[in-house]
Amino acid sequence: MDDRLEAYVDGELPAAESERLEAIVAQDAVAARKLELARRVRDELAAAERPSCPPGVTRAVLALARAEAAGRKAERDRAIGRPAAMRRPDAPAARPARLRALWNGRSRSAGRRNVRTVWTEVLRPSLATAALVALVVAAALIGRVPPTPPRDPPATAEATPAEVRQALAEARWALAYVSDIGRRTGRSIRQEVLEERVAAPVQRAVGTALDAASDS
């Protein structure tokens, strides 16, 4: 009911619902008092002075974040071909460069030779056996055989110093943005808290007392 009253005084309630609410208010003294209170709150909020952030501060922060994000995107485009800042949270992370060199199509023939070289010259038979057993054990533990090489390396393997710096700027911006929203809405918070926790309970109490008096 309170939400609908609020929407009604804001002119946001659909016409049919507004008519129903007006009919209720016409017959219900408590609802009428609530409507009057909602109107007063709206008027006071509209008349209240709203302190604002110093001109340009928010836009300057946003512009800085965007500029840094653009720089980071270009850097990532060059490095891994896809910016992490625009990557979906569940999207596979980029492969480390040394793995891309082996896995991508460009180095298919060279990669095959590289793999064979690594296999015969670097890996010793005991290590190869160990790796095979490790895969079997790991597969048994997680219930399935891994079909392909791992696509999601740890994040530490892909984060460059530039990316960390960019993430730091983004973290700072996000926290500052939250702080700014808190300040900008501070007055409204106080108004709403007063309305919900002081004015409305008093209004209900008075309404109940009046109803009780009229019943008796």
Add this chain to the structure above:
Amino acid sequence: MKIVKPFILAALLSLSALTAARPAAAQVDDLRNEAGYLDLDGIAGWFEEEPWLEVNIRGALLRLVTEASRSEDPELTSILENLKAIEVRGYPLTPAQFEDVGRRTGVLAKELEAQGWETVVRVREEDQRVNVYMKVRDDVIAGLVVMVLEPDDEEGAVFVNIVGDINPEQIGRIGRALDIDPLSNGF
């Protein structure tokens, strides 16, 4: 001995494979178990355009960021040390989209309330909607969700989810450091 050695290596490799590697998907799964986490991916369906701002700082990246901040901003470090994730989505918002997105935001707000999130701020103006919710667990703020709709404004629609132990006063000080006033009344 020749037989045992490969198995020792195998055990080590298995353990490292299972414990050290934390894929992005696993990190998201971890976050889903956090009381203060809100999956912002569902919001993408509300908009036709790609987000102009998408921030996902969590897991190993968050730890790296925390360490990177240590030398230059100890205050920020002390905040980040207690966080699990910082997620942001920013979308362009036209006046034509305002009502629809505002309605969807209202539905999401009710879902949050049903899940035990507390309303901190709710501003409904002709050209602006602001909703701030917090999740309290064991008398500690475990998560914060900020939803701001300002059509035709530079920000447009911005959604923020901060997961972890949050100290509002510290966040206010970070804002002050960037010439943005702090949270005067705290969350």
